[in-house]
Amino acid sequence: MNQNTAKLQEALNEVKTVIKGKDEIIKKTLATILAGGHILLEDIPGVGKTTLAMAISKVISLDYRRMQFTPDVLPSDIVGFSMYNNKTNEFEYKEGAILCNLFLADEINRTSPKTQSSLLEVMEEKQVTVDGVTRKVPEPFTVIATQNPLGSSGTQKLPESQLDRFMVCLSLGYPDTQDAVEILKNHKNEPLKQLKTILEKEDVVALRQQAQEVKVSDEMFQYLVALTEKTRDHEYLLQGASPRASVALLNMTKAMALFEGREFAIPEDVYSVIKEVFGHRVKLSPKGRAAGMNEQQVIEEIFRSVKAPAT
Numbered sequence: 331m332n333q334n335t336a337k338l339q340e341a342l343n344e345v346k347t348v349i350k351g352k353d354e355i356i357k358k359t360l361a362t363i364l365a366g367g368h369i370l371l372e373d374i375p376g377v378g379k380t381t382l383a384m385a386i387s388k389v390i391s392l393d394y395r396r397m398q399f400t401p402d403v404l405p406s407d408i409v410g411f412s413m414y415n416n417k418t419n420e421f422e423y424k425e426g427a428i429l430c431n432l433f434l435a436d437e438i439n440r441t442s443p444k445t446q447s448s449l450l451e452v453m454e455e456k457q458v459t460v461d462g463v464t465r466k467v468p469e470p471f472t473v474i475a476t477q478n479p480l481g482s483s484g485t486q487k488l489p490e491s492q493l494d495r496f497m498v499c500l501s502l503g504y505p506d507t508q509d510a511v512e513i514l515k516n517h518k519n520e521p522l523k524q525l526k527t528i529l530e531k532e533d534v535v536a537l538r539q540q541a542q543e544v545k546v547s548d549e550m551f552q553y554l555v556a557l558t559e560k561t562r563d564h565e566y567l568l569q570g571a572s573p574r575a576s577v578a579l580l581n582m583t584k585a586m587a588l589f590e591g592r593e594f595a596i597p598e599d600v601y602s603v604i605k606e607v608f609g610h611r612v613k614l615s616p617k618g619r620a621a622g623m624n625e626q627q628v629i630e631e632i633f634r635s636v637k638a639p640a641t
Contacts, residue, residue: 342356345525364541366581368497370477375478382502390527399435409428410426410460429465434475439488443486469535494572542584550583553639612625
């Protein structure tokens with residue numbers, strides 16, 4: 331696993347040349363791809379959400395497509411459509427943008443709910459169905475979506491069913507002073523064009539398999555379930571984490587262990603990703619809002635309240 335860890339670290343370092351001061355976010359983005367999940371990047375415009383997605387697509391040599399989500403984007407633009415061919419007297423399938431390895435959905439919450447819902451099947455089952463015919467998307471397959479905060483001009487709220495399809499929700503935030511200076515110094519050098527490919531398609535498939543083979547003890551399984559169940563009866567939460575969230579937490583835990591060069595998962599791996607996995611899936615209760623809490627603080631409290639297994 332040391333060789334694989336070195337490869338992952340090399341990919342991380344390459345993306346760092348473009349995204350300054352956000353090492354943990356880059357690491358968790360790469361880990362989500364290893365875990366076979368999808369990534370939602372939520373933040374205000376201009377902090378580098380799309381740049382991060384583009385950098386990942388260049389460092390990992392995958393067939394990728396980017397779509398700017400606007401109110402006039404149709405479901406057929408994403409999943410494809412059937413067109414009648416006068417020469418053959420048959421309907422022919424014209425593939426949509428989603429049929430690729432890495433789909434970059436830019437500002438996903440600026441399009442209509444109907445268009446957003448067209449992603450539900452493909453994100454969960456890795457297939458699209460058009461006119462009753464089902465087609466598989468290529469492997470590996472990942473969606474990286476960016477969204478502006480709810481309430482920004484022209485945004486539409488993502489339904490819970492779609493939010494649950496994203497394995498993690500990440501936020502870049504503002505850079506610190508030194509990183510902001512570096513961004514200004516390098517902004518004319520077009521750093522995206524200088525990125526090197528570190529991981530090929532075959533590498534990603536192999537790394538995903540190795541992430542699944544990371545050992546998880548029975549005590550760790552019990553621990554993951556206990557954390558999930560605690561979100562369902564916490565006084566500050568109106569809606570807890572789903573069974574899908576438990577699976578996402580397990581897969582992210584394994585991927586983080588692989589990133590650290592270990593063949594087994596430990597509670598620290600869980601802590602490193604639990605807020606990103608659960609944060610967009612749980613809802614505050616009126617009591618939680620009255621107490622001035624947010625989702626991240628409640629998840630932190632839950633993690634501290636559940637006894638971790640010995641390692």
